[in-house]
Amino acid sequence: MKVLYFDSIMPESQNGGNIGFVRNLAMVRYVFGRENVYECSLHTPSGLQRLINYALDRSYYSCNINDRIISEAIACGPYDFIFLNGPLVYKYIKPFLANNPIVYLYCHNVDYDYYRNKYEHSKSAPDLFMSKYIKRMESYVVKKSALISTLNSRDAQSLKRWYNREADYILPIAMDDLGEESLNTCGSPSVYYGLFVGSAIAPNIEGLNWFFENVAPFTKGLQYKIVGSCCDYFRNQDLPSNVILEGGVDDLDSFYRNASFVICPIFSGSGMKTKTIEALRYGKTIIGTKEAFEGIDVNFDGVGLKSDNPEDHIKKILELDLKSLINEVSLSEFKDKFTYSVVFDKFKNIVSNYLQS
Numbered sequence: 001m002k003v004l005y006f007d008s009i010m011p012e013s014q015n016g017g018n019i020g021f022v023r024n025l026a027m028v029r030y031v032f033g034r035e036n037v038y039e040c041s042l043h044t045p046s047g048l049q050r051l052i053n054y055a056l057d058r059s060y061y062s063c064n065i066n067d068r069i070i071s072e073a074i075a076c077g078p079y080d081f082i083f084l085n086g087p088l089v090y091k092y093i094k095p096f097l098a099n100n101p102i103v104y105l106y107c108h109n110v111d112y113d114y115y116r117n118k119y120e121h122s123k124s125a126p127d128l129f130m131s132k133y134i135k136r137m138e139s140y141v142v143k144k145s146a147l148i149s150t151l152n153s154r155d156a157q158s159l160k161r162w163y164n165r166e167a168d169y170i171l172p173i174a175m176d177d178l179g180e181e182s183l184n185t186c187g188s189p190s191v192y193y194g195l196f197v198g199s200a201i202a203p204n205i206e207g208l209n210w211f212f213e214n215v216a217p218f219t220k221g222l223q224y225k226i227v228g229s230c231c232d233y234f235r236n237q238d239l240p241s242n243v244i245l246e247g248g249v250d251d252l253d254s255f256y257r258n259a260s261f262v263i264c265p266i267f268s269g270s271g272m273k274t275k276t277i278e279a280l281r282y283g284k285t286i287i288g289t290k291e292a293f294e295g296i297d298v299n300f301d302g303v304g305l306k307s308d309n310p311e312d313h314i315k316k317i318l319e320l321d322l323k324s325l326i327n328e329v330s331l332s333e334f335k336d337k338f339t340y341s342v343v344f345d346k347f348k349n350i351v352s353n354y355l356q357s
Contacts, residue, residue, distance in 0.1 A: 006082070008061065032081070043069075057133070061092060087142070107149065115127065177281075195225050195262050198230045200233050207289070224242060226244065261285040265288070302333075
């Protein structure tokens, strides 16, 4: 089968999205063969161009450079199977549908939920306009898709709510297995610490504000290292003395390997939290909220903590053996449920079952 794979060229700061695209491309190549997959990577247009696209009801990605990329993809067709990373391609997929390909929609989240919630908080006209535009795109792509997967049952229920279409499968986030040797510490940690990794998006800022106010000041014998662009928001604020803002780093791997545990204080958002799966991948104890584990079915007591109660976070953190840098339960849960091999085989079965039906 000849496959058209749509993704977008994202800045490195959007780490979660990039991880999802890299994983999905590898997954599609695993099932169909690298030589049979045409990758169509679209650029994000300028802000002005996006406004024009919203007003004229075009694809989110519509612009001159992407028009050329689409033309090149059409010339290399036709395609038997189209893989979509979300709805933003919108009307760009129209010329590819004449051959009646199988369209597979992979929902990293339900985009309308995100923009609707954003409008409910801001009550701004631009956010209302954007939410309506997103819903048109999502509705169109859902209708054109023969197969749809979501990351969790909550997003599957949202699809049913907004578009009267159930997801066909739940397919979680996956990452490659680091291997036992790669989990060794990078020398002896000079100080034991809890780690948070994240960009400057609203759910991360909200969660860290909660943690800095309700947990960090009451665990003063511990240090918390905060990594990522989320640090920029807090630079000029008065933070607990045990919070260290590392900002962007060149070697994120060493921060994970030397961390005693990972904190995931997240209260909003959709889809699955990449940071939670990444912490499992490194075999880390995770001190998280309910939202941090949304759609992630693991042994929560063995992995760490799942609670929105700050007293629970404080108690659990103070009980931790900080010298134990590897949580075998976390590592086992990752290997059993979230490795490339496990999730790729699930996708392969999805495609095989559809073709045989």
